[in-house]
Amino acid sequence: MRKLLPSPSAAPTAPQSQVPAGLWEALQASSSRPRPASQLLPSFPNGLADVLSPETNTNKPDLLCPRPGCGSLILKSGAATLQERSSILLEPPEYQSRSPLAPLPPPGTPAHWWLVTPSPMAFENIGFSKPLTDNPRMKLLACAECDLGPLGWCEQGGREFWLAVGRVGYRV
Template identity: 30%
Template sequence: LSPCHGQGHPRQPQTGRNLRAVLCQRCGSRVLLPGALLLPAMRKKAAAAAAGGGGDVLREHWLVRDMFSFENVGFTRDVGNVKFLVCADCEAGPIGWHCLDDKDSFYVALERVAHE
């Protein structure tokens, strides 16, 4: 991932954490507070790459390590071993995902949210 220095989703250079609150693009509801997220380097697993399939390719995600950090997010029913994250107010989404194999990792796609 390249560093995010644009106006849309700036992060603190030293910590990689978000400087602005994360909002629902549709209704403006606050999803996460500033400083709650980390932007990790993502790697695509070989199995996922081979599977292909439709959908959007999302390359940058905020990483949330504690589900209680969220201000306002809902979870879908399980789809395989994944739950998708949606805005709890307007149910827009998915704005991110959570793999049930890793209980402490919740990913919010930068392209699916706004920043205050």
């Protein structure tokens, strides 16, 4: 299908169609979905203990995008295992001061991570960066809906996906 638009100098030969009043508002209302409420880890009275299922060492609540107003579902309850491993540098230091995400400990310092295996299909909604230029084996993880990140990382072609415990929201 093709629509020919008249040039600005040409006189209209047929009545111009106009966008109906209220169309934009109707489209926004129909495409908006209820946004789930999420909490960041520091807001829980017992911190990590409140979001961890002790029997299985997995995430008790669903993991959500931490951006206010997004709340996209990233991972269902029980789909990730808590692991402690060394922190890594996910973004340059000059960006960390401007990032809305919780800072990570310096590289080499122990940190808590949600480990997701065996494939990216375990996620409900996650985005992957291109391989990093300074580390071509690494990709960063971000919210697939609003692109907030990095929330975690993975190795290209790997079967382990790491989400920083303090960089995701938790369904309340």
